[in-house]
Amino acid sequence: MVARNDAGGSAGYTSKGGRKPPPAGTEQERFVKACAEIAHVLIEEHDNPNPEGKNINLNVLRGQIAKKHRLKTVPPLTAIIAAIPEHYKKHITPKLLAKPIRTSSGIAVVAVMCKPHRCPHIAYTGNICVYCPGGPDSDFEYSTQSYTGYEPTSMRAIRARYDPYEQARGRIQQLKALGHPVDKVEYIIMGGTFMSLAPSYRENFISQLHNALSGYQTDNVDEAVKFSEQSQTKCVGITIETRPDYCLPPHLSDMLRYGCTRLEIGVQSLYEDVARDTNRGHTVAEVCETFCYAKDSGFKVVTHMMPDLPNVGKERDLWQFEEFFRNPKFRVDGLKIYPTLVIRGTGLYELWRTGRYKNYTPNDLIDIVAKILAFVPPWTRIYRIQRDIPMPLVTSGVENGNLRELALARMKDLGTKCRDVRTREVGIQEIRNKIRPDKVEFCRRDYEANQGWESFLSYEDTEQDILIGLLRLRKCGSHTFRPELTGQPTTLVRELHVYGSAVPIHGRDAQKFQHMGYGSLLMEWAEVIAKEEHGSEKISVISGVGVRNYYAKLGYWLDGPYMSKWLNKPNPTDVEREEEFVHIDLKNFDAALDDKEHDEFSRLKPEEVIDTMNKLNLDDIQEEEGQYIPGDIDAESVSKVSGWLGGDWGGESRKKNRR
8 A cells, every 4th residue: 555645745665574665756857856856966065165164075976976866776876977067067067077187287188999910020930929919810709909908908909999089088088087187188009019010001090199189070180180279178298119129210200290298108118138038029229229319209118128138037126127217328208117017929938837837926026116106206207107008918027016106115114215207297296285385496417318419498396296287398419301400400309298287278376386387487497408409400399189279379380390599580470370280270270270269369469350350350240148240340349349259358268159
């Protein structure tokens, strides 16, 4: 029997079992109500913060409301974020990020994979590296070389059938749904030696990556890059994984054309005998030459190194890493440390199975990694420690999924400290240690590397050892081959990066460090050093495709794949730079105009806006809900246009409901 309450609703079952009333509505309806209720609680907490400063425990809140609405599972973060009104998202979403580290360095990293293919050195060595899983001939079907197909990036690639456009769009939408800013994207191309693939495949692959950001469709790389420059989601860099023998001048020129700014080069060991025994197919001397060519072309260089390889041992492992950081022949910008793993189907698996190879014990491995991290100089970044291969697939090797954390704890016990770039980044310090810089000052470190002179410029809180921004400056050496860099003394800016949680383009946040002028100050220091100390006549920047407009505002002009500036003679005028950069096509008018408005109008005085807006050659001026579209206007229209631009010439975001 069902008892009715005074309002006529169902009050519950009165049977002997004392059953609860049936849930009102379908599962989907209850799910929507739960998400809306969670969003309402978060908004209330934002509007009326707790005087004690305590934040809501989101996991507890999700569990309570899911139980209240009798849901089978708790609402995911993506659904909760979608339920929050747009004008509250920028305040509430940062509190909901499950993994804020993903964008703590100021960019959203999007990893994509090229199609499965065989390693090129099989042709002259007869086989792949002894430790390498994956690939067309491996036990792991449909996986790329050196991957198993069960890593998160691999599974996304397989789901997209290795289509670059689908991989990029899917990952960007996923990050956006999770609340991460995706205004600045850096691609990493994984899955074997990309530069060994056919040129036609590479052209199409890179074009589709740029198309995924701009929305334009083309198979021509140069055209895709041009439209990507004006995209609202900026491609700030592309990283390509490669081998030393596929990182020579012809390959470097192709990668510059693609918009690549960083290389990840597989080295694995500095010992010639180890490289030979593991079937690497290149020498250490070739590695050193590759580093010189890459740096003299402007690339940032990151290497992969593997401790615990066969016939090495603890002492030789430590010696090679110490040599790696101290010998000027090596001294790269970044490092990924991949302890050796034994995986079925590899040559190393057979050595392990027959007792001819044995891994370090977990304690020994932690100890070695801790000692390696103590060698790292402050200008090098440790990008990753250990592979992303699922532990159930590892027969022998690393047994801890948090190897970096354990190594840092061991360093604390040993009284040593890791001072690499990643450990000192301001965004990571804020998230992990809850500290912010107090006294920021300019720092400079000079060192010799790869037959050239390097200057590492930075803004840091030296007392707390927190890094805010960096610039890598290099005087071109003897391996310079690009025509843009030869013919006159030239200095290269190989990297400019301001850290901290990602801030949307054209936006500012007083609590964060991006877009606060540190990048411009570092560029000023670089120009002074290039002119007065290097004696250079020209300074060139290897710039991500989406960052070229930033350098144009600093007086730089497009010089092949670089952004350049003369230090001893006049540079191209603003109009000439405008013709190089601003490509407004009526088909893509909105996207191009959005960037042009901010890049141009935000730095002009009101009386200068008239001429700039008239250059757009629009046919009319339209008034609609307080919004004006400029055509041929006069001084009387400036006050009206001010509102359209956001009040104080480039302040708040503008409406976009254009005709």
